[in-house]
Amino acid sequence: MDDRLQSLSIENKQFEERLATLRSGSTGVKMSAEERKKIDAELDRILKEWRRRKRMFGDMWGAVTENIQGNLHELREAIGIETDEAAGVNVNGDLLKGFA
Template sequence: MSKSKDAAAGSIILKYLNDQNRPYSSQDVFSNLQRDHGLGKTAVVKAMELLAQQGKIKEKVYGKQKIYFADQGQFPSVSDSEIKGLDVQITEFTSKVQNAQQSCRQLESELKELNSSMTTEEMMKEMKELKEEYSRHQDKLQKIKSATNHVTPEEKEKVYGERKQFCKEWRKRKRMATDIFDAVLEGYPKSKKQFFEEVGVETDEDYNVTPPDV
């Protein structure tokens, strides 16, 4: 790399460390500046070592790793009261950030709910369909109310009563017939089936019917 490029790289790195005013490894600086400035890893390492030798930045060695940071002597000293004031500001800004984050979460939740809701056009369409359905049901209800063939509760009760009586009589007569057949079959030499065939008896079972439960 030419001296002009070395100087440019050194200037970029020096400004970056002074602006950030926090410790970095050469790898950190390379990763942070490579995309915007296209600095190579070797150029970054060389420039940072040169800046440290010139006393423009400070270098600390921790094991096999070197850490670089801005020379603190260039910054004005800060009193305890100023530090306390900065701490108060940090606390205030932290609170504001937390409130802003909470508001963002709430707005995101509301946005999600709105996105999942029906649009105005969809609601208008559904309302139209519901009105049409309501109108159809109203017409059907009106036809039912105006019909003249309704069964009164008294007529319905009479029909159910007669049905119950007929079913009761059915079971009664079936028991009577069964008792008679059983008495005859005690002295009959053939089977029950043969007896029914000879006599011409047709049973409920022949037609797969049984008296309904009432």
């Protein structure tokens, strides 16, 4: 048990050091303005598609469940539908919050 604890402590320290390096931005990887612009454009495209699909699902879910009696939250859970809100994600918010 002590060996496992010591091993996990060492591993945890290594992860903390790596995280500190990543947070400081000193990973040694340089990115040109053009690369950054390309990545930002791709992120915007992906977020736009995410919002579109979320809206489509909402419309379909509303149509399917408009005449259903009972708890819709329980129905979602029973059929395995996971929402962004349940996962703590807001597609309209700052998805990179806490990573800067």
